Amino acid sequence: MTLHPQEIPSTATQSVPHGDDLFRYPGMVKANFSSNVWPGGMLPQLRQCLSGHIDSLGSYPPPHGEMVTARLALHLGVATGCLLLTNGTAEAIYLIARFFAGQVSRIVMPTFSEYEHACALFGHQVEPWHDTEHFDGCHFRHGLFWVCNPNNPTGRIVSREAILSMVADNPSCCFVVDEAYQGLAQEVPSLVNAVEIFPNLLVLRSLTKTYAVPGLRVGYVVGHPDLIGRLAAFQPPWSVNALALHMVDFAVQHRPFTPDELSDYLRRSRHLQMAIGQIAGCEVTASPTGYFIVRTPVLAAQLKEQLVQRFGLLVRDASSFNGLSAYDIRIAVQEDESNRLLLDALRQLVAGE
Incomplete structure (x- = not known):
C-alpha cells in the first residue's frame, strides 16, 4: 500500500x-x-495554588474543561458557548488557520510570526498588511484579517472603534484579534463583549502573559457560539492540562497585579x-x-x-x-x-x- x-x-x-x-x-x-x-514573576498565591493541586496530575482532566470554561465565561460576561479554552493562544491560532484552510489571510505586520506560519501550514494565501494608519473604508469579500492588539513586537494599539468599524463593514470576512497583551497596557478596551453581536469576530486571550507563567500554556478564544462550536470540533480532548485548569480558576478570583x-x-x-x-x-x-x-x-x-x-x-x-x-x-x-x-x-x- x-x-x-x-x-x-x-x-x-x-x-x-x-x-x-x-x-x-x-x-x-x-x-x-x-x-x-x-x-x-509568578504570584506566591498562584505558586501555592499550583503546588497544592499537584495531585490532580494523577488523573485525566475534563476533556474540554467544561466547568472551568463556564466559570471563566461568567467572569467575562459572555455565554459559555462563546468560549473555548486552549493550550495557549498558539493552539487557538492553529485551530483557526485549520478551520479556514485555503482562505486568504491578511495579517497586520510586523507581528507575531505564528499567524503567518499557521496560515502557510494550512494553505492560506497570506497578504501582509502594513497600512496601520488607515483601517477605515477597507472592504473584503471573504477571508480573514489578523491583528494583534496591542501588537507584538511594536506595541502599536488600534482603537476599539476602528476594529469594530471594519468588522461591521466586512461581514463576510472573519476578524481575528489577538489580545494576549491587552492586560499589559492601559486604555485598551477588550472586544470580548462584542463577539455575540458580530459573528465574524474572534478574540484571542492569554492568561500566561499577565500571570507570568508562559510555561503553563493556557489561553482561550472568544467568539460567536456557532463559530466556537465549529472550532471546538477540531480541538483534541485534554488540550488544557489539569494544572492549567486550576490556574484559570485562580485567575477568575485573583488579579495578576x-x-x-x-x-x-x-x-x-x-x-x-x-x-x-x-x-x-x-x-x-x-x-x-x-x-x-x-x-x-x-x-x-x-x-x-x-x-x-x-x-x-x-x-x-x-x-x-x-x-x-x-x-x-x-x-x-x-x-x-x-x-x-x-x-x-x-x-x-x-x-x-
Missing part, C-alpha cells in the same frame, strides 16, 4: 524563531529582556525608552506597552550575543519579524536595576562610551 500524505508548503516547514530562548544560555543570563511577560503596579511598570517602560533613545546610534520606536523595538547600527544577532556573553543580558533579536530589519531588537522592560545594567551595556556596545 502506498501512502500519500498531504503536501506541506515549504514555508510551513521552516522553524519559527521565538523571543524567550533563555534555555540556550544556561547559567549565563542575569536579566531577561527577551520575554515580554509580566516582569514581576494592582493598577498601581501596572502604572509603575509602564512608567519604567517610558523611562527606559527615553533613556535608550538618548544613546548615540539607538533609534526607539515609541510604545505604550512594556516592550518596544530598538534599531541600532549593530546587527541584532551580533548585539544579542555580545549582551549575553559580556553582560549576562538577554534581548530579542527581532530580525525574524516580517517588516523589521536585521538591526532591530525588542526589549521588554524589567526592574530599575536591571534596566540600568542594560543602559550601561548599550552605551558601551553601540555608542562606544
Whole structure:
C-alpha cells in the first residue's frame, strides 16, 4: 500500500524563531529582556495554588474543561458557548488557520510570526498588511484579517472603534484579534463583549502573559457560539492540562497585579525608552506597552550575543519579524536595576562610551 500524505508548503516547514530562548544560555543570563511577560514573576498565591493541586496530575482532566470554561465565561460576561479554552493562544491560532484552510489571510505586520506560519501550514494565501494608519473604508469579500492588539513586537494599539468599524463593514470576512497583551497596557478596551453581536469576530486571550507563567500554556478564544462550536470540533480532548485548569480558576478570583503596579511598570517602560533613545546610534520606536523595538547600527544577532556573553543580558533579536530589519531588537522592560545594567551595556556596545 502506498501512502500519500498531504503536501506541506515549504514555508510551513521552516522553524519559527521565538523571543524567550533563555534555555540556550544556561547559567549565563542575569536579566531577561527577551520575554515580554509580566516582569514581576509568578504570584506566591498562584505558586501555592499550583503546588497544592499537584495531585490532580494523577488523573485525566475534563476533556474540554467544561466547568472551568463556564466559570471563566461568567467572569467575562459572555455565554459559555462563546468560549473555548486552549493550550495557549498558539493552539487557538492553529485551530483557526485549520478551520479556514485555503482562505486568504491578511495579517497586520510586523507581528507575531505564528499567524503567518499557521496560515502557510494550512494553505492560506497570506497578504501582509502594513497600512496601520488607515483601517477605515477597507472592504473584503471573504477571508480573514489578523491583528494583534496591542501588537507584538511594536506595541502599536488600534482603537476599539476602528476594529469594530471594519468588522461591521466586512461581514463576510472573519476578524481575528489577538489580545494576549491587552492586560499589559492601559486604555485598551477588550472586544470580548462584542463577539455575540458580530459573528465574524474572534478574540484571542492569554492568561500566561499577565500571570507570568508562559510555561503553563493556557489561553482561550472568544467568539460567536456557532463559530466556537465549529472550532471546538477540531480541538483534541485534554488540550488544557489539569494544572492549567486550576490556574484559570485562580485567575477568575485573583488579579495578576494592582493598577498601581501596572502604572509603575509602564512608567519604567517610558523611562527606559527615553533613556535608550538618548544613546548615540539607538533609534526607539515609541510604545505604550512594556516592550518596544530598538534599531541600532549593530546587527541584532551580533548585539544579542555580545549582551549575553559580556553582560549576562538577554534581548530579542527581532530580525525574524516580517517588516523589521536585521538591526532591530525588542526589549521588554524589567526592574530599575536591571534596566540600568542594560543602559550601561548599550552605551558601551553601540555608542562606544
